Amino acid sequence: MKTTLRTDITVRDICEGFFYNELEGKGLFGLNGRLIIQPEYQRNYIYADGKKDVAVIDSVLKGFPLGVIYFNQVGDQYEVLDGQQRITTLGRFVTHKLAIKDKNGMEQYIDGLDEIERNRVLDTHLLIYICDGEEPEIKEWFKTINIVGIPLKQQEIRNAVYSGPFVTALKEEFSNSQNPYIQKWSAYVKGSVNRQDFLERALDWVSKGNIEGYMSKHRQDTDIAPVKTYFNAVIDWVSGVFNDVMSEMCGLEWNRLYEQYHNKPYNVTAVSQRVHELYADPYVTNHKGIFEYILGGEKDKSLLNIRVFDRATINRVYAKQTAKAKQKGVSNCPDCALQEGSNSTRIWKLAEMDADHVTAWSKGGATDEKNCRMLCRHHNRSKGNK
């Protein structure tokens, strides 16, 4: 790969013929059409937050360096390899799409700056490396560079490495902020559309965790139906079983739960009622586990992280129970006391016993001293989840 350093290109030059697509949220061209700002392996423009974009313009106005920008030479055109966020920000400012606050806190577009300041921005020289090489080596190298300020996410790197018709079609569906389904997806999938989180989840689910293998295999495909179908099947299933949208549903492993339970019938009304009851139950401390608990037929209580007896309660109950047992000459484990053999009179140490709900939590038993008794390890375990 050959690289050439250019310092003669100014903000004015770069922004010549700049075009910002408001709908897709990306800057497209610069340098009078010679520069492609967002080639398909680049990520979406994510600086439009009123902070990072304003900081770029501030830096230029103060004469701070913007950092190195990398272009890739393609014929007689260039593609932005690194610097897309900064260039798009400059382009938006120069074309009146972005305002900054002046010393008096007033919003100012570029026209509102005095001539000296305006020219300071436009005449700023950029530090640009032009890279000339084969596509694979450019992409390999792109994988290793870190974009200033915000490191690339894993999926953004994968999109670059496996760029092609498949990624392009996937991004149109899963990385498109205009997609009307995003709001529905956001209830179950964490992250942001711009940072490729939905795309990553969709690929993760359909590929059973082997995203890279899947992207590599389908790289030249134009049909993304299998990815869409599976993703929608999972989302439709969960939104069908659970009428309620609770914030703890976001980010759960819905694909795993779908695989495990989607053939099981559920009474949607009863499910909804249980969700609300468990949310209202003060002993349930892990709300995230409620959904899997219900799907699994309310068997695995460990998912709910039921509040346990505190140390002081356990100490008091142990002392009381042991004193009584010694008086009667029986084991301090009530279940051992009922049995034949040497354990029937055995006094267990505190460390050899576990606290147990007399009335099970699932039958409405409270986690308080009145409902607490100590059992030996063996008997507590054999009691199981009753």
Ligand SMILES: [Zn+2]
């Ligand atoms: Zn026992």
